[in-house]
Structures are given as C-alpha cells and as structure tokens.
Amino acid sequence: MSDAADMPLIETRRLVKSFGGVHATDTVDFTLKKGELRCLIGPNGAGKSTFFKLLTGQIAPTSGKILFDGDDVTGLSSFEIARRGIGIKNQKPDVFDGLSARENLWLAAQFDTDKKTADQRVEKVVDELKLASFVHKLVGELAHGQRQWVEIGMVIARNPRLILLDEPSAGMDQEERIRTAELLKELNTNTTIVVVEHDMQFIKRIADIVTVFHRGKILREAPVDVVLRDPEVRNVYLGRTEVA
Numbered sequence: 001m002s003d004a005a006d007m008p009l010i011e012t013r014r015l016v017k018s019f020g021g022v023h024a025t026d027t028v029d030f031t032l033k034k035g036e037l038r039c040l041i042g043p044n045g046a047g048k049s050t051f052f053k054l055l056t057g058q059i060a061p062t063s064g065k066i067l068f069d070g071d072d073v074t075g076l077s078s079f080e081i082a083r084r085g086i087g088i089k090n091q092k093p094d095v096f097d098g099l100s101a102r103e104n105l106w107l108a109a110q111f112d113t114d115k116k117t118a119d120q121r122v123e124k125v126v127d128e129l130k131l132a133s134f135v136h137k138l139v140g141e142l143a144h145g146q147r148q149w150v151e152i153g154m155v156i157a158r159n160p161r162l163i164l165l166d167e168p169s170a171g172m173d174q175e176e177r178i179r180t181a182e183l184l185k186e187l188n189t190n191t192t193i194v195v196v197e198h199d200m201q202f203i204k205r206i207a208d209i210v211t212v213f214h215r216g217k218i219l220r221e222a223p224v225d226v227v228l229r230d231p232e233v234r235n236v237y238l239g240r241t242e243v244a
C-alpha cells in the first residue's frame, strides 16, 4: 500500500498554455509529492512564471489538467484555488506600501476566516519569520529584503498547503539570501514548497530535486548536483560550462 506521504500534492497532465503561436507551457507532466521543497529553474522565457500562473488560476490553460490533492482544479478561479490551499508570491510586488507590515499580513490572513483566527495567524507568522522588529512600520519604508519577507509572510498567513514562490531572493544581499534560504527550509518542515530561482548558490542551499524548464517543456528533473553538472542544462540555461 502506498504511503500518504508519497501521494502527489499537485500534478499536471499534458498541460499547455499558448499565447498566439508561443507555447509558454508545452504538454507539461509535473508531479510534486507532499513535503517536497522543489526548485524550478530555466532561462528567461522558459515558462516558469506562466506555469505558476496556471497552477494558481491566474490564467486558464489552453489544454490539459491540473490536480491538487487528487481533485481536478483545472479552470477554477484564483480565489477558489487559494481557498483550497495554494498560495503564491508572484514576481510583481503585491503589497500596500501605505499600510504597515502587520496590516498587510492581517489583510492576507483574514481572506477566508474570522478576525480572531486572522489575529492568531498574524502573530504566528510574525514569530515564525522573525518580523517583530519592523512589523509596525509602513511597508513603503522597509528595506527590500524586509518587504520580501513580509510578502512571504502574507502567503503563509493564508495558511496554504502548497507555497509557490517566484524569485523570493531577487534583489536581496548575501546575508538576506542566506536568511531566506534558512527560512524556506524551516517552512518546509510542515509545508510543501516550489521555488523559481535564478541564483544557483541559493538553489544549492535549499534544493533537493530540481526541475529544469526549457521552451515550455521539462528538460530535466534530478537532484541539484546532477542537474548542475548536466551539459545540456548548462548549455540551455547557463550558456557556459562552469556553474557557480
């Protein structure tokens, strides 16, 4: 009998998204087990963000299926998908600069629950992400790394079962990247996570299995060290023979 931990949390079957003649996602069969921390890499335009938008209902697929925890969620609205437990931090900031970090977290937390539970969720996130020293400040006044953590906090405040993060360490300095990598590993002890990233050092810190996208398709899926040694991956993704 298969262990529940081996059950896929999310699965796509021959998933396609076309924009005119461009197949941004091209017959993708993707499977992620509960408890994984997966990294998606690939060159600019490989289809990573489009794939995330499909998984979260921000755009509808041209064809194919998306299953979440065994249920067909293809074509559901982004609100309904969020309600079922998929949270996303997009590349584009999704915060209110004129509100404090705590208010932003609270707005995220209350989307599907009552005030008391939202308050509890906010306190938990502040504690888990160590935001206490700046949670009272306006988001517009925060340093870049702090804003990114608030945004990650807003995803967590919705209590998702699957977290998708599109370039969470973009624009961070080295110290902030290390802290973010540690934070993701901690979060992964009880939540399944998929991270799109370009920074190889960051990927090496967090990744177990890496999925490589190229021209809308999955080119490789293997442990991080295998992927980073793969000549074809180096060729299409890195465009050089040495990996940092």
Ligand SMILES: Nc1ncnc2c1ncn2[C@@H]1O[C@H](COP(=O)(O)OP(=O)(O)OP(=O)(O)O)[C@@H](O)[C@H]1O
Binding pocket: 019, 022, 023, 024, 042, 043, 044, 045, 046, 047, 048, 049, 050, 051
């Ligand atoms: N709304 C859209 N309309 C037309 N083409 C689009 C649209 N969104 C994405 N594309 C195209 O789909 C392809 C995949 O883009 P996508 O943004 O998913 O790549 P990516 O791997 O996330 O790239 P990056 O690493 O630069 O963020 C690209 O050719 C892009 O130009």
